Every structure is written in structure tokens, then in C-alpha cells.
Amino acid sequence: MIQCEGLVKIYKSDDLEVVALQGLNLNVREGEMMAIIGNSGSGKSTMLNILGGLDRPSAGQVKVGPWDLLKITDEQLVEYKRDTVGFIWQSNARNLLPYLTALENVEMPMMLSSKLDRAYAKQLLEWVGLKERMHNKLHQLSGGEQQRVAIAISLSNRPKLLLADEPTGSVDTRTSDMIMDIFRRLNKEIGITVVIVTHDLSLAGKVDRVVAIRDGLTSTEFIKRNPNLDAAADGTLSNSIQAAHEEYVVIDRVGRLQIPKTYLTALQITDKASMEFDGERIIISPPKSLEG
Numbered sequence: 001m002i003q004c005e006g007l008v009k010i011y012k013s014d015d016l017e018v019v020a021l022q023g024l025n026l027n028v029r030e031g032e033m034m035a036i037i038g039n040s041g042s043g044k045s046t047m048l049n050i051l052g053g054l055d056r057p058s059a060g061q062v063k064v065g066p067w068d069l070l071k072i073t074d075e076q077l078v079e080y081k082r083d084t085v086g087f088i089w090q091s092n093a094r095n096l097l098p099y100l101t102a103l104e105n106v107e108m109p110m111m112l113s114s115k116l117d118r119a120y121a122k123q124l125l126e127w128v129g130l131k132e133r134m135h136n137k138l139h140q141l142s143g144g145e146q147q148r149v150a151i152a153i154s155l156s157n158r159p160k161l162l163l164a165d166e167p168t169g170s171v172d173t174r175t176s177d178m179i180m181d182i183f184r185r186l187n188k189e190i191g192i193t194v195v196i197v198t199h200d201l202s203l204a205g206k207v208d209r210v211v212a213i214r215d216g217l218t219s220t221e222f223i224k225r226n227p228n229l230d231a232a233a234d235g236t237l238s239n240s241i242q243a244a245h246e247e248y249v250v251i252d253r254v255g256r257l258q259i260p261k262t263y264l265t266a267l268q269i270t271d272k273a274s275m276e277f278d279g280e281r282i283i284i285s286p287p288k289s290l291e292g
Ligand SMILES: Nc1ncnc2c1ncn2[C@@H]1O[C@H](COP(=O)(O)OP(=O)(O)OP(=O)(O)O)[C@@H](O)[C@H]1O
Pocket: 011, 012, 013, 018, 019, 020, 038, 039, 040, 041, 042, 043, 044, 045, 046, 047, 199
């Protein structure tokens, strides 16, 4: 579904250049539910905005289904956003209208694209557990309920790909669990591909695969050992991802990998290292002194 290779995004302002993505690789299968984690500033939102067609890549390759997002024209991009992706942000206020009911909010984007389908709008609100609240005005709903309305809206165009940027960032644990359950159900029942950006490791423990981004590059992947196991259910929050997932370092096509800064600092490795292969392992150590 998603193929990114060597993806680069540079933000330019006056005389300043910020390289937000510096050759990122990412593949996501159709029907997969996965998470992208990373520290603040690592490039997660940039990545998601590019996938959502909200931002343009600078270089590299990024394909979503049949769409090539590097070469896509402005008109095609409108079509792509309308038909292929659904987007959920942490703060839902920006795409909700407070003076309309939940149902009217879901119907609004359908009307704008001349595809009003009231039965489907109602079904969406039922899916997100708001059957009884659909005729309430937005301001009468709690933050968590509003976030669920936002999820229903993001599905109103029947997208194949759902992108969620910190979807549980401003709700409590119970609502967060509910939102993750909704994603899981949508993923299983209608086969929608779900990509969640988060820094919440307990949330990451609830998906099958987690890709970590560091300094604009994919650095590590965590793959669930037993897909039927719900990692966070045991309550060990930050450990849940390690407990349920196998950790792998990502190696790109030409053999590059990222070594965590903490490892390099611990061994005082700066710009060079020695590398040996002992038949089974590759060992990286501080450079052997040339003077012996
Ligand atoms: N519009 C922009 N103009 C200039 N620089 C930007 C812009 N958007 C992001 N950046 C920079 O790009 C880098 C990556 O930002 P991004 O928002 O993708 O990170 P993030 O991992 O999503 O962080 P956070 O978790 O804090 O949202 C940062 O250094 C950021 O300052």
C-alpha cells in the first residue's frame, strides 16, 4: 500500500534549511495496522503529512497504492485526498463544527463532495459508539466523544488508508483504549490500512508492527511475536513494546544502518569505528589506535 524509499523533506525558510526527512524508507502492506514512533522533531508528522497529501516531498520515492506522490499534479492530489486517505489529528477542533450535531458534522464532508449518504453517516457514528449521541451538538459532547466524531468524519469518504497523528494525545486512558479498539475493528472488518503516529509506547504495543524514526530515518522495527497477544493488556506500559515485540535494526538497500547515539557515546566513537566479522556476528568497536 505504501512504499517510501529514500524519502527526503527539506523545509526552507529565508536562509535556513531544515532536513526533516533524510532518505527515509518505509513499506506498509495493504490491510496492515502499524505505528510510527520517535522523539519530538524526528520527522513523524512530516512523514504523515506527506502520506496524507498535505505536504509535498522534496526528493525520493513515495507511492500510495497507484499514486506517486512525488509526481502527482495538484488536481490529482485533490482527488487523492478526497478518495484515498482519511486523516485524524490529536486536536479534533480544527475539523469539527461546534454548532452542528455529530451527524451533521459527518455529513458535511459528504455533502462537499456531493456524496451524501445519511445511512452510512449513521453507521459510522454507531461504529464509534455514538449511536445515542448523534443528534447532540458538538459542544454538548466530551473531548473523547468529539475525537470519536473526528474518526467517523475521517472515514466518511470510505478511505483505503487511515492516517492518525497522535490520535489519543488529548484523551484519557479509557477513551484511548476505545479509540484503539475502533481502529482494530475497522482494520479487521473493512480491511482499512491504519498508520498511527505516536510517542506513546503503550499504544504502540497494541499494533503488530512499530517503526521507530530517528533523525528523519527509520532506525528500528518492532514486530509482534504473537499477533494474538494484546501487549498493553498486562499493564506494563513502557515495557509492553519490548515484551511483546522483537526488535530489529533497519538496514537499507545499500547496507546503511543507524547506531544509537548512546552506544556511540558510551564507546567514544565519533566519526570512525572498527568493524569485524567473526563468521556469526558483526562487531563494531572504537577504532584501533594506529600507533598501536
Ligand atoms: N513547516 C516547517 N518549517 C520548517 N521546519 C519544519 C516545519 N515542520 C517541521 N519542521 C522541522 O522538521 C523537523 C521534523 O518535524 P516533525 O514535526 O515532523 O517532527 P515530529 O517527529 O512529528 O515531532 P513532534 O512529535 O514534536 O510532533 C523538526 O526539526 C521541525 O522543527
